[in-house]
Amino acid sequence: MSVRIYNTLTQKKEPLNPLEPGHVKLYVCGITSYDYCHIGHARSSLVFDMIVKYLRYCGYKVTFVRNFTDIDDKIINRANEQGTPPSQLAARFIDEFYRDMDYLGLQRPDIEPKATEHIDDMIGLIETLIAKDQAYAVDGDVYFAVEHFPAYGKLSRRRLEDMQAGARITINEKKRHPMDFALWKHSKAGEPAWDSPWGPGRPGWHIECSAMSKKYLGDTFDIHGGGKDLIFPHHENEIAQSEAANDKPFVNMWVHHGFVTVRNEATAENEKMSKSLGNFLTIRELSEKYHPEILKLFIFSTQYRNPLEYSEQAMLDAETGLTRLYESIAGIDAIKRKPADIAGTVITDKEADKIDSLEERFRQAMDNDFNTAQAIGQLFDAAKTVNKILRKLPEEQAPADLARLDQAREAIIRQGRVIGILNEPAQVFLERRKRETIRDAVIDPAAIETLIARRNEARKNKDWKLSDAIRDELLAKSVELKDGPDGTTWSVKRD
């Protein structure tokens, strides 16, 4: 059994076979730092974090590189609008990015190279391409000659002729072929500039990834990832640059995740969330409303390659589901343990098997191109089994049953953490959730406790009318009561 991953290059699921056995080298295109990150960036970060976590869980050593594009036309334009130096703007949004990543609870990649710190590497690569007649300099610019690279289009499956037909290509007299793309751009007065053999300028967008991946991962590495929108032109161009320069295959597997879409109220249709459409929701906004694990459960409830529609309702569903998992764990934590000296068991073979096979079923789902949706289904299935057992657990329990429940608890948490959830003690999560929901309640906890006491007094006197009146009163304020064997507990109902 092995991890199978969908490779955009071959359009097939393929077994992962690292060039260096047991060591996966992964490069992911990171952000261009000129604005706050949106939920689409969150999906990207979460998906690759999950992939890294899962591969490590499987025993692989993973070297994970993710870059920052900190010099680019968009950065320059935005900096000019705001009257700040581009370098300052870029640095600021890298900080903001880290704040978002911390909210999501993500580990840092092993290496996070910045474009501006690798200008020399890029210049070296461009010189190699010019020497090989794969690139040419014109008036301080350098362009890649796509016609000199026969494999151009192999990732995005398009031919040069087809692209020209419908493309919106800006006419550029300097280019020999309309699809040639810039490796180096000469700088106008006042723009950031680095010295180069072609005069002062800055790198084109694509060359940084070719240069930095080569530096940190070598000429050929295992996996290169990014959003589907990067397939063309960004990744296509990276392949062209790297393979033309190195004369070696660039990347073995290309992994691309799908978009987050959002409903357009005007057209009632889903559309990609993007800056140009102005319909994006920032991670910062989400962080004010939702626990990060809710966002993760929402994002991983769909396989990473499929589109994902964001909605408040979907987030509320995810919250309900996450709470369900935590409550199941809390149920095990709350067992009043009185091990009895009995060999018997209340756990059926089928239930025992559900628990014993959880890890295996989880791995099967994840091995199949990181099918988190299916994997999560296995977690819920296990939680259901746990609940079933808890319900029939006697006051004095068989040690074997307690051991099995502890095993279940451990297994659910361990698998959950691969997708970034169940990181907190269940009680902490549930208590905090309760506190957070209290904020929305129109009544304070002390008053609730007073009412509960009055109601329990009424119940003792079998004054059901008063008892129900108090319960209804609290329910009207979204406070839900639960009468259990150990007294009455309450929670805030969300609607």
Place this chain on the structure above:
RNA sequence: GGCGGCGUAGCCAAGUGGCCAAGGCAGUGGUCUGCAAAACCAUUAUUCAGCGGUUCAAAUCCGCUCGCCGCCUCCA
């Protein structure tokens, strides 16, 4: 126009040719409860957009039709 993808229950979403088509949310009936809530049990797609084809066998493979989305311009 070129290329890629999607269409599975009220909603979300798995399904790598062959036991009863996972799982979640919502719903319904029941157990429990003074009544509730939670939990549990049962139930909710004789069917996988439609039509053909391949096969002993297809949601899964092939073709066509319809609908939707994305890329081809910056984009996760």
